[in-house]
Amino acid sequence: MKYDNFNQDDTCSQVLKSDYVGLLEHQRNKIHPKEYHLEPLITSL
Numbered sequence: 001m002k003y004d005n006f007n008q009d010d011t012c013s014q015v016l017k018s019d020y021v022g023l024l025e026h027q028r029n030k031i032h033p034k035e036y037h038l039e040p041l042i043t044s045l
Helices: 008-030 033-044
Strands: none
Touching: none
């Protein structure tokens, strides 16, 4: 692997965002209203 053009910030933010989206979808399926406080984190990323 070559990391010459590797932008760590973009990759980390994308991974973090996808993790939160996955968590939110999982919580929606379980229907736990108390977990919806995570939603604002998505819009702020």
